[in-house]
Amino acid sequence: xxxxxxxxxxxxxxxxxxxxxxxxxxxxxxxxxxxxxxxxxxxxxxxxxxxxxxxxxxxxxxxxxxxxxxxxxxxxxxxxxxxxxxxxxxxxxxxxxxxxxxxxxxxxxx
Amino acid sequence: xxxxxxxxxxxxxxxxxxxxxxxxxxxxxxxxxxxxxxxxxxxxxxxxxxxxxxxxxxxxxxxxxxxxxxxxxxxxxxxxxxxxxxxxxxxxxxxxxxxxxxxxxxxxxxxxxx
Numbered sequence: 395x396x397x398x399x400x401x402x403x404x405x406x407x408x409x410x411x412x413x414x415x416x417x418x419x420x421x422x423x424x425x426x427x428x429x430x431x432x433x434x435x436x437x438x439x440x441x442x443x444x445x446x447x448x449x450x451x452x453x454x455x456x457x458x459x460x461x462x463x464x465x466x467x468x469x470x471x472x473x474x475x476x477x478x479x480x481x482x483x484x485x486x487x488x489x490x491x492x493x494x495x496x497x498x499x500x501x502x503x504x
Numbered sequence: 505x506x507x508x509x510x511x512x513x514x515x516x517x518x519x520x521x522x523x524x525x526x527x528x529x530x531x532x533x534x535x536x537x538x539x540x541x542x543x544x545x546x547x548x549x550x551x552x553x554x555x556x557x558x559x560x561x562x563x564x565x566x567x568x569x570x571x572x573x574x575x576x577x578x579x580x581x582x583x584x585x586x587x588x589x590x591x592x593x594x595x596x597x598x599x600x601x602x603x604x605x606x607x608x609x610x611x612x613x614x615x616x617x618x
Contacts, residue, residue, distance in 0.1 A: 437610050437612050491552055491563070492537075492607065494546030494548070
């Protein structure tokens with residue numbers, strides 16, 4: 395079973411920031427938080443990951459709480475092409491498979 | 505550079521037929537994963553290879569499912585005597601031992617068993 399919980403769906407206005415929450419209250423100290431997204435009819439796409447520090451790349455920012463029990467993926471300026479299912483996953487090491495939950499279906503509205 | 509490719513993209517099989525799904529990982533990636541994704545659900549792990557060694561096949565749903573990666577690059581997922589419940593998208597992912605360990609997914613093969 396997935397070790398994360400996410401809201402099933404969210405809406406965001408185009409051009410605004412999309413903030414996607416994820417709870418992972420049972421995360422272990424050596425587990426990373428990964429975010430992937432899946433646009434319709436495509437394979438999942440890596441977005442970002444982190445251990446305990448906040449991370450930022452060209453796609454998004456990842457904010458992890460100090461106790462590491464939750465995190466938020468931030469898309470700073472959502473576009474229509476960001477409409478997708480977003481998956482939050484915790485994983486400990488290279489070689490382990492990802493355990494996907496149902497994710498959050500983000501709809502970016504014009 | 506080239507990403508993970510999968511073929512065919514779509515496959516329709518009659519119940520009872522055997523099918524073979526191919527995955528070409530990113531060149532040099534040592535780890536390869538197969539996932540099954542039913543409609544409306546997240547992907548579910550099937551099996552994992554490190555080079556040519558199949559290190560984990562705990563997710564294969566039955567002995568009708570078989571995967572191989574004989575030379576440590578291309579992998580084939582074979583399903584024998586297909587059943588309707590095998591209808592799903594089959595995703596392949598690869599990752600490098602070095603670096604950030606994220607997995608790169610292919611576009612998937614949509615299998616429909618009629």
